[in-house]
Amino acid sequence: MELFNFAFGPYPQRLNIYLAEKRPKDVAVTIYEAPDKFAGVPPPEVKTLTPMGSLPILRDADGTVIGQSLAILEYIEDRVPEPDMRGNTPAERAQVRQFMHMFDEALTFFALWARHGSRLGHGVVRSSREVAEICAGRYFARLREIDRMMTGSLFLAGERVTIADCVAIATLQYANDFYAVPIPPGCIDLQQWFDRFSLRPSATRPPYPEEQRAKAYGLMEQTEIFA
Incomplete structure (x- = not known):
């Protein structure tokens, strides 16, 4: 799995904090300091992965693309169940x-x-x-x-x-x-x-x-x- 994210902001930060707590081995993370359309940050090929064009964006090896932070959290929990961060019951x-x-x-x-x-x-x-x-x-x-x-x-x-x-x-x-x-x-x-x-x-x-x-x-x- 690949996660494209920003270094700050409430939606990106959900994922940054979550990954720091869970430490999944199978998520490669690319973090951009801040959006800069003149410098092409994030790159067009990343922005066009979703219709919204906003980060965070998760792309899995099977082609699955998710562009909403809560859905990304749930998806990673499904794919990497341990350590559990969603509840056992x-x-x-x-x-x-x-x-x-x-x-x-x-x-x-x-x-x-x-x-x-x-x-x-x-x-x-x-x-x-x-x-x-x-x-x-x-x-x-x-x-x-x-x-x-x-x-x-x-x-x-x-x-x-x-x-x-x-x-x-x-x-x-x-x-x-x-x-x-x-x-x-x-x-x-x-x-x-x-x-x-x-x-x-x-x-x-x-x-x-x-x-x-x-x-x-x-x-x-x-x-x-x-x-």
Whole structure:
């Protein structure tokens, strides 16, 4: 299997963290620092592997191509079942998927808030105070729901790391480190989990382009929306 990925960003980082935790032997990884259409990064032959043309992209030896991060995580788990990072029982797997999809929804709301409210989105999309307010509210609400679901276990879905942890840390790390949006006050279990997982080698902060980060940083102050 070949994985083409970027060095930062919440969707690429899910895969980067997952691979650092699982360490599968049969996945060759190519990482590009950042997209650069003038320099042909990523190369056209990689971008055209999927209709979306965005990374991450997985290509298997049999010709299978997958261009969606959650599907890639599930596919690698199917192809490389050990060490298991999805759960051994139907109940465990359902819990993992529940956290995965809730964080995926949260990231969608966050991305819309950032895209329509931050300086980084100016000139790219139409700024919208209404969209920013609605999506910020839903992002924080989803994190509070997740916090209420947590049981105090070492990881989100039990006593060992799963793909849910990889999706979650990539989301929260991106919001915190790139946009300076922390976990909302009162989410004690979620904050404690984030602090613990952030110390793992897999969660080392990726290299962000500082020019972009300077425009993104301080999203709450930019939009005057707070948790």
